[in-house]
Amino acid sequence: MTNPSKGMQDNQEQLFKTLKLYIPDLWSAKAHSASFQNTRSGYLRDRISMLAIVWGILIILWVPFDLIFLSDSQGIEIAISRVALAAYLFTIAKYNNRQTSLKKAQWCMTLMVAGLNLFYLYSMQVLDFPNGNSGIEYGYTLLPILHVAILTILPVTIKESLGLLFITAVTQLFVEFQADRLLTPENLADYWLQNVLAMMVIWSQLSKLYMLMRLYRQATLDPLTGIYNRRMLLQLANKSISHCEIKGQPFSVLIFDIDKFKRINDTWGHGAGDKVLRGFANFMQSKIRKTDLFGRYGGEEFILFLPRCNSDMAEKIAERMLRYIRQLDLPIGYGETKLKITTCIGISTYSSGDTLSSMIERADRALYECKDSGRDCSRFHPVGFRYQGNERRKAIA
Numbered sequence: 001m002t003n004p005s006k007g008m009q010d011n012q013e014q015l016f017k018t019l020k021l022y023i024p025d026l027w028s029a030k031a032h033s034a035s036f037q038n039t040r041s042g043y044l045r046d047r048i049s050m051l052a053i054v055w056g057i058l059i060i061l062w063v064p065f066d067l068i069f070l071s072d073s074q075g076i077e078i079a080i081s082r083v084a085l086a087a088y089l090f091t092i093a094k095y096n097n098r099q100t101s102l103k104k105a106q107w108c109m110t111l112m113v114a115g116l117n118l119f120y121l122y123s124m125q126v127l128d129f130p131n132g133n134s135g136i137e138y139g140y141t142l143l144p145i146l147h148v149a150i151l152t153i154l155p156v157t158i159k160e161s162l163g164l165l166f167i168t169a170v171t172q173l174f175v176e177f178q179a180d181r182l183l184t185p186e187n188l189a190d191y192w193l194q195n196v197l198a199m200m201v202i203w204s205q206l207s208k209l210y211m212l213m214r215l216y217r218q219a220t221l222d223p224l225t226g227i228y229n230r231r232m233l234l235q236l237a238n239k240s241i242s243h244c245e246i247k248g249q250p251f252s253v254l255i256f257d258i259d260k261f262k263r264i265n266d267t268w269g270h271g272a273g274d275k276v277l278r279g280f281a282n283f284m285q286s287k288i289r290k291t292d293l294f295g296r297y298g299g300e301e302f303i304l305f306l307p308r309c310n311s312d313m314a315e316k317i318a319e320r321m322l323r324y325i326r327q328l329d330l331p332i333g334y335g336e337t338k339l340k341i342t343t344c345i346g347i348s349t350y351s352s353g354d355t356l357s358s359m360i361e362r363a364d365r366a367l368y369e370c371k372d373s374g375r376d377c378s379r380f381h382p383v384g385f386r387y388q389g390n391e392r393r394k395a396i397a
């Protein structure tokens with residue numbers, strides 16, 4: 001029989017964990033990993049460009065109405081500013097398409113919202129800050145509502161969202177003040193509506209961001225340990241190696257394999273084995289630099305990529321890691337029982353003409369030399385070195 005209160009407690013714990021994981025991510029882009037920032041900036045870029053183009057076209061389509069319904073001089077002035085706004089939005093779309101960084105996408109987004117608000121401000125000035133809530137001018141006073149509504153399309157963080165809404169709110173309050181209708185009952189009703197709309201917009205934006213993050217996590221992280229999965233690890237390593245190659249910096253690879261791991265599974269069960277893998281991954285993450293890349297290569301094998309690290313440094317790091325790992329006590333979920341583990345570490349370092357695949361292959365052979373030498377040690381294999389012991393397999397990178 002399952003215990004319902006235990007089930008509820010598990011659910012609460014799960015919810016608490018999810019909130020703890022996602023709230024910082026939903027609040028600010030600073031909490032995001034560099035690779036997620038990169039993915040989101042691509043996603044944002046596409047939407048900003050599309051929005052700027054669609055809005056640019058829609059804004060021009062309204063020109064005949066300006067000319068028909070407004071007085072001659074007002075109609076012409078607003079029509080010209082519409083064309084200018086459309087040109088500005090098309091320029092943003094073009095510039096934004098060429099950018100890759102998240103910062104630039106955020107700038108384009110801010111410039112777009114600022115442009116829309118400037119247009120609103122200018123239209124109100126041309127219309128002499130209309131005071132009534134009827135007549136053709138009333139349609140123009142609704143622009144901020146439209147500006148808020150179009151933001152639903154963007155998967156932005158709470159901080160970014162509040163920034164964009166702030167620009168719109170300040171512009172609108174300034175206009176209301178100029179029109180001498182800051183606190184009229186009609187306006188208070190409008191503010192109320194806009195706040196409800198703004199909340200729905202933030203909700204929708206956060207749902208998009210949350211979904212994007214979930215899918216990204218599922219596609220790039222190993223579900224058991226929460227560190228990079230093999231695909232993501234190799235993708236990031238490839239980028240990092242090209243970067244080091246261009247800058248003439250060294251690059252090293254360390255493959256870790258937990259010794260006699262099968263015995264842990266056979267003795268304590270797979271659940272305990274999983275806890276050991278999780279504990280090991282957490283521990284390793286606490287020991288590496290921000291620029292290092294660590295992930296699960298498969299089973300009980302993990303890889304640490306070390307940009308800007310030559311063979312001497314890599315060997316020293318491997319020896320230090322071996323020492324740390326020997327001191328580790330990993331809980332396995334059976335009361336106070338904790339297990340000790342040891343690892344083998346195969347090392348290789350980039351040489352001209354190397355590929356990620358060839359480096360991993362050398363590190364993998366070095367790893368198997370460790371296995372043949374009694375385990376709990378590290379080995380470095382330079383280019384051209386051929387280990388004569390048991391050949392096991394070719395690493396496929």
Ligand SMILES: Nc1nc2c(ncn2[C@@H]2O[C@H](COP(=O)(O)OP(=O)(O)OP(=O)(O)O)[C@@H](O)[C@H]2O)c(=O)[nH]1
Pocket residue numbers: 224257258259260261262263265269270271272273274277298299300371
């Ligand atoms: N619990 C658990 N076990 C896994 C997981 N992935 C792979 N394994 C197990 O890891 C074990 C690896 O066994 P081997 O390849 O023989 O390696 P080993 O026992 O560490 O032996 P050496 O590497 O030679 O020291 C197998 O029993 C796999 O079933 C996992 O996600 N969770």
